[in-house]
Amino acid sequence: MAGRALFVGLMLLASVTPGAHAATLELPPAGASSCGGCHAPPGVDTAVPTLHGKTAAEIVAQMQSFRSGAQPSTVMDRIAKGFTDPEIEAIAAWYARQK
Ligand code: HEC
Numbered sequence: 038m039a040g041r042a043l044f045v046g047l048m049l050l051a052s053v054t055p056g057a058h059a060a061t062l063e064l065p066p067a068g069a070s071s072c073g074g075c076h077a078p079p080g081v082d083t084a085v086p087t088l089h090g091k092t093a094a095e096i097v098a099q100m101q102s103f104r105s106g107a108q109p110s111t112v113m114d115r116i117a118k119g120f121t122d123p124e125i126e127a128i129a130a131w132y133a134r135q136k
Contacts, residue, residue, distance in 0.1 A: 066127040068120055088132045096129035
């Protein structure tokens with residue numbers, strides 16, 4: 038019995054070996070996981086617009102206009118001010134790759 042449990046455990050370990058899912062699993066860049074706390078994936082009913090389906094250029098442009106105040110907002114102006122241009126570009130590129 039113990040031997041079987043050990044065998045199953047080893048099989049589970051083998052299935053999560055780093056690199057096994059390298060093609061499908063891409064970790065978000067720094068800061069990107071914070072966006073998902075408010076911006077839900079498509080199909081989830083929330084008042085906050087989804088970021089999925091936007092191009093990287095659209096996200097970068099909106100973040101820059103939130104930061105400058107050109108686009109009025111309740112929270113995004115303050116959030117956008119917390120990120121540098123390279124960080125915003127990395128986050129936007131990552132979101133644009135999520136389907
Ligand atoms: C505290 C909740 C919250 C967080 C965290 C947050 N957002 Fe937002 N976001 C909003 C809200 C609310 C709006 C609507 C504009 C407003 O009122 O600020 C919005 C709007 C946007 C829009 C415009 C969407 C559209 O279709 O008009 C973009 C782009 C965006 N956010 C990007 C981001 C990115 C990138 C991050 C992570 C760095 C992020 N947001 C984190 C709440 C949030």
